[in-house]
Amino acid sequence: MQKDGIGKQPAIRRIKGKLAGLPAISYALGMLVLFIAIFAVGSATFLTRYNMLTIGNSAAILLAVAMGQVFAILTGGIDLSVGGIMSLVSVVLMKTLEPLGFWAYPLSLAVGIAAGFLNGLVNSRLRIPSFITTLGSNGIFMSIAYMISIKPLSAPSSSFGVLDIVNGTTLGIRNIMLLGVLVFVLFFVIQRYTITGRNIMLLGSNEKMSWLSGVDIFKVRTIAFTLSGLGAALAGVMLASNLYSGYPTLGTVYILNSIASVVIGGTAMTGGAGGVLNTLVGVMVMSVINNGMNIIGIDVYAQQSFLGVLVIIAVAISFDRSKLSVIK
Template sequence: MENIKSLPIEKKFNWNKLKDILLPFLALAILVVVFSIMNENFLTGNNISNLLRQMSILLIVALAGTLVILIGSIDLSVGSIVTLSGTIAALTIPTMGVWAVFVGMAIGMIAGMINGLIFTIFKIPSFLVTLGMMSAFAGLSNYISQGKPITFFNQSFSNLAQGALIPGIPNLFLFGIICFVVMYLISTRTVFGRNVFAVGGGEKVAALSGIKINRLKVIVFSISGILCGLAGALLAARIGAGTPRMGDPYLLDSIAAIVIGGTALSGGIGGIQKTIIGVLVITVLSNGMNITGIHPYIQEIVKGIVVVAAVAVTTDRNKFSLTK
């Protein structure tokens, strides 16, 4: 009897996993209730359509960042890649028309590949590489545009973001959902996706198992760039121009969405399916604060606090022997 009693009891209830799943949904529900009470227009059809439109580009950029974070790295240049891709796409619209979307994606892929190659070849931390390239890409886009908006008049291209192929559902939202489904399938149904989680969970072990770490990292950063390039082209279509620094707000918002959803910055934990919940939280938070008239500076304070709180909740401290 003593031996039986001394055996460890199998845990049937994992509170930590349940908490990770429920907290983002709980935060989203609370925000919806609070903003609905504060402003009766929050849950109207027009505002819901605005929410779908607002979340779409952020979702695409956050999907890009999620893949990079899952391997234990980070890309601080996503906003600048959005700006650069959108600027060059806007320049090529007069000759390329709607095909300028692919120009934006190609520019994004090149930018992401540059990040990945510098990161892997020179063994520089991704934080420093992408911090430097954030400035370089932003400077390049400013040089190309001479610091001025590049406007265009192409209704077909504008309809990619401003139109609604399905009544009541913005085209932007369709782009976002398609990207989500594709990235979800890649991350959960392919060997590549499993390798991404393996590298994030333990790079040395992954290398011993035969995974080609450097090649995988370059591919991940390239895919991230493609998504940011698409986001840049769609953003240009939405606002009718390629403008300086138009992608800047998406850096903080995408990181906030990723960590709120439950993907840990330490890598290997989380996933694409969690990011979409974080995107909803950030979009509802931003939209709700705007519609209720909260001062823009206060909004920045709130978002900053949200990011810190989300990182504190999602960080796997068992991976670090020392916090510095």
């Protein structure tokens, strides 16, 4: 009886019923077109080449962190520590640029990967829900960043050349965009063409069955969170290089933004459905919204409210509720 019949179906579900059969990604694509149209009408500068580059720039960073986040979510978990990892990585990068030069990059990435690995270990071995694990570790990573430096760290001018890895151009294209493309390809291949990627989908879809089918669920879970750490680390070094600075709160907004990108793209929070390609579209939607609100001149403080409302609406439209009987 609880299934249906009590009261009318909510309007949103009736609309969804009409659109049923379309893959989850098409809602996100529709939204992308809609928002581009709204902002294009609202402002003459939105569609300019310069603004498109700005969007691309910020999208590349959000893409990296969201690509990692989606693996955590595909297992049915969540990574709330991506902000802390990004901040920590940015501080480590800025601190080590002078002594290490280029080698500051691999070191910073290694720090992020290790952070993700620890999340995975605690989550899988100690059997602590990822929500709690990463909520706690986010604070730890931020605190370590504070211990390294309370004040924002700036890049020493001697290292500007090294920062060109991110800020320079190659064949007329900004490196940060090329990095974005590389990151996407990397995570896309991992999800679609490796056994680990397939096992992450299996685990998210049905953990008990995966175990009975011989999947090493501890290993797979740990790898998923390590990948999330890698994504956050990449985003951290990209953003810090872009800003020529690092500080302990640099990544905070990316926690919400990365999760929103994944969900808007149509990946189910329960895991096992959606993925990297969906998230690419989700990232574009989020980047367009963030940029468009600036362009049409919405007050900076009001933007957070607009964003909150937009995310909820976007999720209402694109979220794959078919898997869930109850929304919590």
